[in-house]
Amino acid sequence: MIVTLLDIIIAGLLLGGLYALIAMGLSLQYGVARVLNISHGEFIMLGGLTTWTLHTVFGINPLVCLAICGPLAFALGYVIHRTLFRRLLTSSASPGAFESNSMLASFGLLFIIQNLASIAWGPEIRGYSYLAVPVNLAGALFGANRLVTLGFAIAIGLAFYLFVARTRLGKAIRAAAQDPTTAGLMGVNINNVLALCFGFGAAMAGIAGMLISMCYPVNVTMGLEYTIIAIIVVVLGGLGSIPGSFIGGFILGLIGSIVSFVDPGLSLAAYYLIFILLLVVRPTGIMGK
Amino acid sequence: MNTITLGLKKWWIPGLLLVILVLLASLRFYVSTYTVILATAILMYIILTESWVLFSGPTGYISLAPAAFFGVGIYTAAILGMHLPLPVVVVIGGLASSCLALLVGALTLRLRGIYFAIFTFGLVEFMKHLLLWYEIKFTGTRGRFVVLVDNNTIYYMMLAILVVLLLTTYLIRRSKYGLALRSIGEDEEAAAHTGVNVTAVKVITFAISASFMGAAGAIIATRWTYVDPYIAFDPLFSFMPVLMAIFGGMGQFYGPILGAAAFAYLEEVLITKFPYYYMLLFGVILLITILYLPNGLVGLIQRLQKGGWGRRHANT
Numbered sequence: 088m089i090v091t092l093l094d095i096i097i098a099g100l101l102l103g104g105l106y107a108l109i110a111m112g113l114s115l116q117y118g119v120a121r122v123l124n125i126s127h128g129e130f131i132m133l134g135g136l137t138t139w140t141l142h143t144v145f146g147i148n149p150l151v152c153l154a155i156c157g158p159l160a161f162a163l164g165y166v167i168h169r170t171l172f173r174r175l176l177t178s179s180a181s182p183g184a185f186e187s188n189s190m191l192a193s194f195g196l197l198f199i200i201q202n203l204a205s206i207a208w209g210p211e212i213r214g215y216s217y218l219a220v221p222v223n224l225a226g227a228l229f230g231a232n233r234l235v236t237l238g239f240a241i242a243i244g245l246a247f248y249l250f251v252a253r254t255r256l257g258k259a260i261r262a263a264a265q266d267p268t269t270a271g272l273m274g275v276n277i278n279n280v281l282a283l284c285f286g287f288g289a290a291m292a293g294i295a296g297m298l299i300s301m302c303y304p305v306n307v308t309m310g311l312e313y314t315i316i317a318i319i320v321v322v323l324g325g326l327g328s329i330p331g332s333f334i335g336g337f338i339l340g341l342i343g344s345i346v347s348f349v350d351p352g353l354s355l356a357a358y359y360l361i362f363i364l365l366l367v368v369r370p371t372g373i374m375g376k
Numbered sequence: 377m378n379t380i381t382l383g384l385k386k387w388w389i390p391g392l393l394l395v396i397l398v399l400l401a402s403l404r405f406y407v408s409t410y411t412v413i414l415a416t417a418i419l420m421y422i423i424l425t426e427s428w429v430l431f432s433g434p435t436g437y438i439s440l441a442p443a444a445f446f447g448v449g450i451y452t453a454a455i456l457g458m459h460l461p462l463p464v465v466v467v468i469g470g471l472a473s474s475c476l477a478l479l480v481g482a483l484t485l486r487l488r489g490i491y492f493a494i495f496t497f498g499l500v501e502f503m504k505h506l507l508l509w510y511e512i513k514f515t516g517t518r519g520r521f522v523v524l525v526d527n528n529t530i531y532y533m534m535l536a537i538l539v540v541l542l543l544t545t546y547l548i549r550r551s552k553y554g555l556a557l558r559s560i561g562e563d564e565e566a567a568a569h570t571g572v573n574v575t576a577v578k579v580i581t582f583a584i585s586a587s588f589m590g591a592a593g594a595i596i597a598t599r600w601t602y603v604d605p606y607i608a609f610d611p612l613f614s615f616m617p618v619l620m621a622i623f624g625g626m627g628q629f630y631g632p633i634l635g636a637a638a639f640a641y642l643e644e645v646l647i648t649k650f651p652y653y654y655m656l657l658f659g660v661i662l663l664i665t666i667l668y669l670p671n672g673l674v675g676l677i678q679r680l681q682k683g684g685w686g687r688r689h690a691n692t
Contacts, residue, residue, distance in 0.1 A: 123490055174667060186490050187438055191622065192666050194615055198659030202652040311611070315501055318494055352509040359502030366495050367483050 095344050101233045103340020104240035105295060109313055110320035110332040111244060112291030118327030119264040119284040121182065122172055122189040126196035127317055128310030130160050130289045132204060134296020135305035139213045142300075149217050149301050150235070156293040164289025167196070168282040176281075197310070204307045214304035236298040243294065244333050247287070251329065260284060264327065312355075319362040325372030335373065400535055404528050412531050414644050416599070419534040420592050421620060421636040423541055426629075427588035428617035430545050431581045433626040434557040441480065441496035443613035444503050445473040445586040449593025450522075450600075450608040451507070457523040457598065466533060466594045473590025474583040481579035497614065504609035511605065519604030522597045533595045541588045545629060548581075557581060619658065623665050625672025634673050 109131065116124045137159070138152040147155075172189055179185035218232040251257035262270035263280045271277040295313075299305065320339050324331025339358065346357040365372070404412050424442055432439050449469035456465050484495050511518055548554045556577050559567040568574045597603055616639070624635020639658075646654035669676055 123494070171663070171667070178667070178670070183489055187436075187493070188666055190438070190490065190493060191618065192663055194619075195659040195662035195666065198655050198662070202656040202659065205652045206656075315498070319498070322494065350509075350513075352512060353505075356502060356505040356509055359498050359505065362498050363495065363502060366487060366491060366498075370487060370491055 091348075095348050096341065097229060098347075099341035099344030100337060101229065101237050101340070102343055103337035104237035105298060105336075106316055106320050106340050107244060107333045107336025108240040108291055108295045108298070109317045110324065110336045111247065111329055112288040112295070113314075113317040114288075114321045114324065114327060114329050114332035115284050115291070116288035117321060118329065119260055120168060120172065120281045120288075121186055122168075122193060122285065123186065123318075124196075124285075124288065125190060125193040125314055126200055126310075127193075127288070127292055128312065128314035129197055129200035129204070130164070130292035130310075131296035131299065131313050132305065132307060132310040133163075133200065134160060134293035135300035135309070136204060136208050136213065136296075136307070137293075138297040138300045139215060139305060140208075142215055142217070143213075149215075149297060152297050153239075153294055156297045157290045160293025160296075161286040161290035163286075165282050165286035167289075168285035169278070171196075172285065173278060173282070197314075201307060201310060208307055210307060212304045212306045213300075215300070217301050230302065232301045236302055239294070239298055243291065247291075248330065248333075256280075256283075316358065319358050321372075322362060322365055322370070323372055328372065331372055338373075397539065401532075404531065409527060412527055413599075414641070416527070416531045416534050416596075417644060418637050418640040419531070419538055420596050421616065421640040422633050423534070423538050423588055423592040424613065424617040425620040425624070425632040425636040426538075426541055426545060427585040427592075429621050429626050429632045430541075430548065430588075431585040432618075433621070434554070434561045435578060435581070436561040437485070437578075438493040438618065439496045439582070439585075440493055440611075440614040440618070441477075441499050441586070442589050442617050443500045443609055443611055444480075444496070445477060445589035446593040446613045447500070447503060447605075447608040448473045448476055449590035449595075450597040450603055451520075452590070453594040453597035454520040454522045454603050454608075462525060462529065462533065462595075462598070466537070466591050469594025470587035470591035473593070474587035477583040477586030478579060481582040482575075485575060485578045485582065497611070500609050500611050500614055504605045507609070508605040519602055519607075522601055522603060524601055525598040527599070530595055530599050534592065537588060537591050537595070542629070544584065544588075548584075549629075553577065619662050619665075621672075623661060623669075623672050625669075625674030625676075627671055627678075628674045631672055631674035638673075 109127070112130075113124060113127045116122050116127070134156040137156055138149050141147040141152050141155065142149050171192060175188050175192060176185055179188050218230070218235060220231045221228045222231050222234060251260055259270065259275045259280050260283070262273065262275055263277055263284070267277055267281070270280075296305070299309075299313075316339070320335040321332050323339060324333070324335030339361075342357065342361065343354045346354045400415075403415060407415075424446065428439065428442055431437070449466075449472070452469035452472050453465050456468060460468070480496070480499060484492060487495055508518070511520075548557070556567065556572040559570065559572060560574055560578065564574055593608075597608075600607065617636075620635035620639050621632045622635070623639065624633065625631035642657070643654060646657070665672060671678070
């Protein structure tokens with residue numbers, strides 16, 4: 088019994104690490120750049136498939152792909168924000184109008200990225216085996232690749248938290264999140280900061296995609312499911328709160344692991360149920376103001 | 377002379393609509409079966425889009441729930457289609473969807489802006505996974521077969537639903553109730569202060585719009601013959617009406633019709649041969665419309681008519 092319980096908790100933490108990383112990216116994009124990026128999962132998919140290609144075709148170690156997927160996704164996100172969302176921001180009448188317009192625009196991005204990827208990679212489900220050796224954790228067996236995933240998720244989360252809390256640019260990001268106009272007046276290059284945040288969010292998605300491809304098979308339509316999970320976690324943690332998303336990710340991972348233990352078919356339905364209850368009872372989330 | 381011109385002006389739009397209706401009603405006598413099927417698909421998208429605009433146009437709440445209501449209609453037909461006559465099934469499909477909308481609306485229409493969009497989006501996925509779980513666990517199968525109906529009947533039912541929908545839209549727009557809806561879109565608090573029962577108006581309109589989506593789902597299911605939760609609750613049916621409405625423009629009642637007809641036709645032509653390119657085009661058009669055509673095709677037409685550049689904003 089104790090071993091089963093431990094089993095469930097560790098499995099939940101392993102899942103939660105990935106959810107936390109994905110949700111932090113989305114939280115950054117929504118909390119600072121005010122874009123509820125429905126195409127977030129497509130960056131995850133791009134990261135996963137790029138890693139697959141680099142690993143199986145060129146024989147590059149997936150962990151080295153981190154140094155490729157991260158910057159690539161960052162550049163893509165940065166450019167998209169500088170061109171598309173920047174334009175929307177100037178043409179939208181109010182912040183509310185920008186939120187709905189940018190959400191709809193990200194639907195457009197979803198279709199564009201997903202179908203370009205479909206043309207490039209095709210619909211097949213791709214997988215490879217890397218570090219798939221069992222590790223004994225307090226009596227329960229887990230793949231080493233999943234532990235590496237958890238380690239990376241926590242390391243990136245902490246590094247990013249320190250970056251936002253301690254550096255000058257981090258301060259600018261926090262200021263932009265609170266009030267973009269005033270931050271601009273105080274000398275923050277607001278266009279650059281917003282684009283950077285969108286880029287960082289995309290980079291986290293790309294890295295998460297790389298980590299996911301180490302543990303699970305990937306294909307071009309995987310994105311939307313992760314986007315939805317990310318949205319649920321972000322709402323759970325409080326829209327715009329980065330620590331909230333980090334904690335929320337682990338909470339959802341644990342819930343998913345418990346429900347899967349009872350009935351695996353119900354885990355996604357359980358996520359939505361929590362999400363719906365949360366929106367009705369406490370839309371500001373656990374860490375929200 | 378003057379009265380005659382005035383009379384003409386007053387009657388030419390209803391007259392034109394009557395002519396179009398007669399043409400549509402007699403369509404099957406002079407076109408092929410394929411065209412009737414294509415026209416059915418176009419009518420279905422027009423119904424989804426017009427009923428989406430009925431609620432989301434004036435209020436500005438972006439609902440991503442059409443797929444949920446559409447799916448409820450589809451499953452009504454799948455469950456009851458064998459036992460009851462078709463018109464009854466369609467009416468029940470509409471009623472079931474509006475009941476769901478009443479429930480959802482009462483719970484969530486206090487959520488503002490982006491929260492409402494997220495919630496309705498989650499609803500579709502929730503229903504899909506719950507139903508999938510239920511079907512596998514209790515009925516032991518993934519999908520269901522729907523009773524087969526001939527193409528002309530489906531076409532006429534679709535046309536009938538559309539006519540009722542357009543009449544409803546027209547009456548709502550003309551009434552005090554429509555004015556209340558628009559005032560909610562402009563400023564909800566101000567509307568509440570002028571005596572509008574904001575919640576009731578929103579929830580009822582949401583339910584009315586959902587009932588048409590459910591009815592359309594119930595009738596189109598008979599053409600698909602096989603449904604499973606992934607087919608019935610495809611989130612694409614939530615995105616399509618939004619895109620079609622934005623592309624067509626929501627300022628005039630014919631805007632969504634233009635958008636829906638254009639996309640339904642494009643889909644029919646492209647999706648079998650180039651599905652990826654169709655969806656790619658879908659995304660590109662959505663982006664271009666949001667960036668450069670805030671009032672959609674209608675806005676473009678009005679701008680061309682005026683010969684100048686209009687300065688109206690998107691009604692999102």
